[in-house]
Amino acid sequence: MFSCLSLLLLTAQAPLAAPPLSERLETWKREIEQRGEQLVVVRIETDPETSQVRIPPDTPRRALLAPLLASPGLAGQFVQTHAMTLNQQAMEGRIHFVLLNMARAAEFKDAEEPLLAHEFGHAWLDALGFRAPDVTGEAQPCLAIQAGDIVQHILIRGELERRGFVFRDYWIRNLDQALDALKKEGAPGAAGACDSLARIALWTDVRLALSADSWSRYGEFDQAFRRRFPDLAETVDELVTVLKAVDVTALERFRRALAYVHRRLEATAGMEDRPAAPEGPRIPLKTKACLMPSGWLC
Numbered sequence: 001m002f003s004c005l006s007l008l009l010l011t012a013q014a015p016l017a018a019p020p021l022s023e024r025l026e027t028w029k030r031e032i033e034q035r036g037e038q039l040v041v042v043r044i045e046t047d048p049e050t051s052q053v054r055i056p057p058d059t060p061r062r063a064l065l066a067p068l069l070a071s072p073g074l075a076g077q078f079v080q081t082h083a084m085t086l087n088q089q090a091m092e093g094r095i096h097f098v099l100l101n102m103a104r105a106a107e108f109k110d111a112e113e114p115l116l117a118h119e120f121g122h123a124w125l126d127a128l129g130f131r132a133p134d135v136t137g138e139a140q141p142c143l144a145i146q147a148g149d150i151v152q153h154i155l156i157r158g159e160l161e162r163r164g165f166v167f168r169d170y171w172i173r174n175l176d177q178a179l180d181a182l183k184k185e186g187a188p189g190a191a192g193a194c195d196s197l198a199r200i201a202l203w204t205d206v207r208l209a210l211s212a213d214s215w216s217r218y219g220e221f222d223q224a225f226r227r228r229f230p231d232l233a234e235t236v237d238e239l240v241t242v243l244k245a246v247d248v249t250a251l252e253r254f255r256r257a258l259a260y261v262h263r264r265l266e267a268t269a270g271m272e273d274r275p276a277a278p279e280g281p282r283i284p285l286k287t288k289a290c291l292m293p294s295g296w297l298c
Ligand SMILES: [Zn+2]
Pocket: 118, 122, 149, 153
């Protein structure tokens, strides 16, 4: 009797399952699922103070998702974002969980399509084998997340444009807010390694994807970051130079670029020595330009 009542209450409180998707998103989801994989969109209530997350009871494959979000490192990363995609291997194939952080829903409620499209891009790349480093079992999930984001975002931006998603307005709105917040803050407090990596990833994204023509505050952003985080500038400059020179649409180049970015971030965050040239044969570039001092991709 008691357990039935509890179950009823739980059901009554459970938010609606998957949000309705636009036609373009449905098409993309179908394409991913036609590969024998599953894409599950989940709205998750979070508490940014405690990093606690609440997965709706009716979430498909919940038993697979719950242990992942039980990791404090991963939950701590998720509560700070609008959305995150976790790719898991199940017996019958790969499952892509696209998680929306409902504690911050007010910031993206008018932009769910571009937000979900970005996350579908992560799932799509995983399905094609352009995988981000596995976060499970990592001592520093933020390192795997940021390294994967830096390289995957290059491909995602191209694919979103190809599919006709309008995503830059939402992104630039977020950047405007981040820049305003940065300029309002006093002296930066002691930042953890994960904060530094998130700044590097954001800054690299902006440098690779935007310009003074596409974002009026591009120069202001770059100057503000250089002033506030001078110790990160060398890493960002190097990542931008390397990634501009490499065509990561080829899987082998993608993997090598990702391995390099992972080790470069590790070194910047003091987790490992700065990497030298990667092992193995050098990869021919599509472009002739090769500006890297170490010449690692030339
Ligand atoms: Zn992303």
